[in-house]
Amino acid sequence: MKLRNYSKVSVTTLSTKNRTMRLFFCFLFLVTISVEAQHTTSTKDSIYSNSLGELRKIEIILPDNYAADTTHYDVWYVIDGEWNTHTFTNIFNFLVAIKFAPQAIIVNVPNRYVNGFNLRDRDFTPIQSKDVDSSGGADKFLAFFEKELMPYINRKYRVSSESGLFGTSLGGVFAFYTLLQRPDLFRFYTLGDPAFQFGDRHLVRMAAQKLKSVQFRNTVLNIGGRSGFSYGDMARDAMDSMLKANAPSGLHWHSALYDNETHGSSVFKSNYDGLKYAYLGYYVRNARYQPTGGIVVKGRPIRLFLPTDNAEIRYTQDGSLPNRNSALVDDHLITDDPSGIRAISFSPGGRYDHELPMNLRTGDYLTPEKMLRATRQLPKLDLQSKPVNGQLTGVVAIPRDGYYVFQLTPSEGTQLYLSDSLWIQYNPADGHVRQTVILPLRKGNYILKLLHPAKKADDPSLNFGLYSSENGQDDWWRNPLVKW
Template sequence: MNYQKADLPMKNLRVLMLAFSLHFLVNIQAKAQDQVTQVDSLYSQILQEQRLLHIVFPKNYNPASTDKYEILYCLDDITGFITLEWGMLQWEGFIPKNMILVGITNPKPNGVNMRDRDFTPTKTRENTGGATSFLSFIKKELIPYINKKYNGSNDGNVLYGGSLGGLFVIHAFLNDPDLFTSYIAIDPSLWWNDFLLTQTAAGKLDSNKVLRNTLYIAGREGNAYQEMGVAAMDSVLRRKAPKGLDWTCVAYRNETHYSANFKGFWDGLKFSYGGFYASTGGYATSRKITIKPKGGIVLKNVPFSLTCFNLMANRYLHFTTNGTEPTLSSPTLDGDETRISLVRDSKIIVKSIGVRSAYDKQDSASFVVGDTLKAIAEPKKVKQGGLYYTCYQGTWDSFPDLKKSKPVKQGIADKDFDVNKLATDKNFVCILTGYIKIEQAGYYILEMGGGNDHSRVYVNNQKVLGNHFIREEGEMYLLPLQVGFYPFRIEYFHKRGEAGLVPIYLKAEGKEDLAIPVEMLYSDK
């Protein structure tokens, strides 16, 4: 018996929700334990002191490898939420796994607040104004040290800081934008010295007409957005942001100066790797974007929907319809699904373009401009409820010629039919024939997924699936269909030991994919 959610007593529902939450937290904690933390230190000639470093390595970090690792530099110790969030971001696929986290600790020798000293760009009181020296330490000593000892990369690195650390992030960006690829400043103390950085920002930005960076600034909604100086910096960036700078300023609701860092670290890293995301979860290494449909027949000047999933698709997914490679000047998709019209046979290319070209991804689809496939009137003596199937067994390596073969099973493939139960220990072919009924005219996508490596699908005796099957991706085809009946044929071929066959899917525009229901299928036998 199937139970609906409403059938469950509220007490049981709470127990299930609690169990799920605990499972999620335990799972996340397990992922965090995959990380290896190391304490290191570096004596700085520039600062004339020893600086303590906390370093977290990603899962499967190999110090003997020649692989280069991008580095996330944090202007504070990295215990607590930073390490946990960083691991979660990697596991889910928002950021790459080949990344090392470096926390620069800020001790207080002899009571000196080193955050005040190192992160402030001008001297307004004792032990302040050391940002220039601290930036020199990072550039000339810390980064070379990390690169040499831990295979750090010179490209793709990130600088993160909050409060005074956020002030320093903005200082570093304005004075040496090429030092890091991404800058994340959370509730930065831009009020410092009467908003000095904001006053000088316009001139600094004018001297860098073209950049290739991301800049993420987060503040708090309300008076704090003004008082911290974030609103003023936002205004400057709107007027002066150089070409190629991917930036944003956001105002968080109902957050404190400290809690903004929890959201800001998460959101800032996701933004910094904009265009990267194509998650399959669990430290996946295979990252792709996939156009849907991959090809088919379209009507001249009749728009169809093109889907290509990625986070913030309308910001990072660029496309062309003439077969040329997209650039930043190419149009972007309108979210995950875009309406496109064609006037001639075309190859569409979609490319995810972020500031880190190493992670750019693209996919293509080819379409033929043609006519709507013509339907037929309802055939005589057809019965609703499934196609007629015949099953053959043999030792074939490829799709066989069945003219001289006799079926071992046959009948109607109704709602209880399971093609994978026809034979479990032999190669077999299953042919399903009949008609599919279309109730509403429009574009339809036919699709078959993994397990159907050798299968084929025909509509109006035209093979629409089985020409371009890609293992682990499957195959799909777009057709403009009329209301009425279409001769429909599925040819399943299964080899012993391979993945099980899966149903053929159908997607009408504006609706979700679904395995073709037997109510749409008819047989005349």
């Protein structure tokens, strides 16, 4: 699959550097695919449309735990629903399971048939065309969505303020027409192999005239489809060129080309890529630097890692606030002055934009304190040390000057001290989040105390470790001094 990105908001391309480190920190984001968060509750319904003058059947697919919670969910409307909804729902379930997207309500909007004739040609096309029977009814179909279907769903279900529209082929034409006519009706517009050649490229010309004057507020558009002859034959090349020249800053768009696909098979990839792009940033909505805190010595730079998979994280080093044109993070930064670094994880719709908290500071080496007689009896801690009654207390021998990393996944009440200074503790706002603190230590003996109250059944393992680092940039996780 080739991916072409013409958007002003491009998706990070990861380097091949530091693969081992990324695998080491995958605990932050790895999940087990399970049956929870699946869409299995389905309700058949219908609504009479005054705009269309007919009864329209619909199907509402709810998350499994909809009845048990109070969450307000995004809503995705799937047109050509009789053949698109099953695939769409399965892909959405997968993305929810791997934490790439939140749960959502899915509304299946099937076509209406009269005497075996599918009225999609009527509903999806904005103008009459001699090449398409009964064409030109998109305005009425749009009125059905805006004035009848969406208000009905909003009244009946717990919905958020954001929704999406998924359409393929002529359905993609309708979705793009809706984007131009009612840009605020949906937050997300996802198109699969859209037939932009319809009406002698009517939408391409219309968009060129209207786009610069349309006010978009972080609207997200994803277009996927076939490469090769079809790319030009269906006027996708012309639409991409037009968007590149005219798309305003409030429209975040992405276009992808797929080799060796058919008009039907490209829908699958368009669906998958469109949902990933719509929720870009959700996967790393709680992203933070690794190490998460500590002290950095001027002239002794360390390596800061950031989770750039399925993310767009941009940064500055002069203390200024990053924007969407700032430099992209390529999975790590080297610095001896973290005070000037600022990084923001951006999302196309702005929903998951957040600045990564910087909890490192510049400073000097810590020095060992003189051991009091009462503490000289403490055991020496090493890889064989075991906790007693939920505590690990003893003396750590630091063999040489350098950086040392303390790693811990704290539970409620957990505290980690080094020579009476508290460095890691449980924060209810963060929950069970792995913390890694890097400290520059002089050679000598230090008292380490790890307090861990009675573990609850659902608490994760502490995964405590103390690691040595030669220069702050090496693979310190390979050098454990103490592990629990």
